[in-house]
Amino acid sequence: MKRTAPLITRDDQFFWDGVAAGELRLQRCARCNRMRHPPAPVCPFCHSLDWRVDRASGRGTLYSYVIPRHTPIESGGDPVVVALIELEEGARLVSNLSGAAIDEIRNGMPVEVFFADFENGLRLHQFRPARR
Ligand SMILES: [Zn+2]
Numbered sequence: 001m002k003r004t005a006p007l008i009t010r011d012d013q014f015f016w017d018g019v020a021a022g023e024l025r026l027q028r029c030a031r032c033n034r035m036r037h038p039p040a041p042v043c044p045f046c047h048s049l050d051w052r053v054d055r056a057s058g059r060g061t062l063y064s065y066v067i068p069r070h071t072p073i074e075s076g077g078d079p080v081v082v083a084l085i086e087l088e089e090g091a092r093l094v095s096n097l098s099g100a101a102i103d104e105i106r107n108g109m110p111v112e113v114f115f116a117d118f119e120n121g122l123r124l125h126q127f128r129p130a131r132r
Pocket residue numbers: 029030031032033034043044045046047048
């Protein structure tokens with residue numbers, strides 16, 4: 001399957017290095033200690049410029065989702081679910097939800113991260129229903 005590769009910048013290089021290593025790495029503010037995403041130089045909560053990289057658990061819930069009906073994304077037959085995930089650390093990030101029947105998808109459902117390899121050596125973070 002084919003996916004569009006991300007445009008990697010200095011601000012989010014650490015995030016994509018983490019994805020390549022099979023880790024979900026997010027920024028954590030050194031002053032207010034909140035995790036945030038997408039990466040940015042300034043904390044949106046307290047405006048501090050000081051931050052560190054921290055590994056997120058990869059567990060969270062489905063906050064919202066859309067299923068594009070005219071998508072250029074190749075999915076191998078199943079519809080691609082574009083998902084907004086709320087991590088248990090509080091940060092939200094956009095990804096895809098896989099492994100759930102469309103009529104089973106509900107906002108608030110527990111999900112967990114996994115890493116999928118696509119064409120051209122591209123690895124992306126994806127989410128699936130959490131195993132119980
Ligand atoms: Zn802060």
